[in-house]
Amino acid sequence: MPLINSERLLSNLRHLRTIGAVGQGVVRPAFSAADMEARDWLRSQFEEAGLTTAMDGVGNVTGKSPNTGPAMLIGSHSDTQPTGGWLDGALGVIYGLEVARTLAEDSTTRQLAVDVVSLQDEESRFYGCLGSRSLCGLLPPDAISQAM
Structure with a gap:
């Protein structure tokens, strides 16, 4: 059974903490x-982990596994x-990223597909759970213009 690399996990969490630290x-x-x-930093980490990255129209950043078949999204x-x-x-x-990395590095689990996402505007600056709603197809078309 593969084990999470706790040093890498903590290093990534600590780095992300520096962005906007107060x-x-x-x-x-x-x-x-x-x-x-x-x-941008998360996107680079997703790419480094072998995931195909994208940022959608509302700012969600996704890292998609190269593996086919059903994928787990974390x-x-x-x-x-x-x-x-x-x-x-x-x-x-960061845990999602670490799970994707860990499974990809182990010969017994590297065929599993794990996708990772950083959702946008969960904290309701403009529109509550904007990224989640968009990802699930629950974002009304006029929501973005109303939020701004």
């Missing part, structure tokens, strides 16, 4: 410079409330 918390409101920097959000907790949301995204 005191003990993190400030990465949706679509802010810090949020977009974090999304993730969360990386935007924050003002001075939000450094693990809020980020933990789910």
Whole structure:
């Protein structure tokens, strides 16, 4: 059974924490410079892990496994409330990335498809759960213009 690389996991969490760090918390409101920097960094990490990356029209960043067949999707959000907790949301995204890496590195599990996502605007800066709603097809067409 493959084991998570806890050093790599913590290193990634600590790096993401530096983007928008303020005191003990993190400030990465949706679509802010810090949020977009974090999304660019996550995208580079997804690519480094062998995932095909994309950013959709609402800012969700996805890393898709090269493996075919049913895929497990793991993730969360990386935007924050003002001075939000450094693990809020980020933990789910980085754990998803680490699961994808760990399974890909082990010969007994590398055929499994694990996709990773960092959802946009979970914290309702513009429109509550914007990225989740968009991903699930539940975003009304006029929601983006109303939110801005």
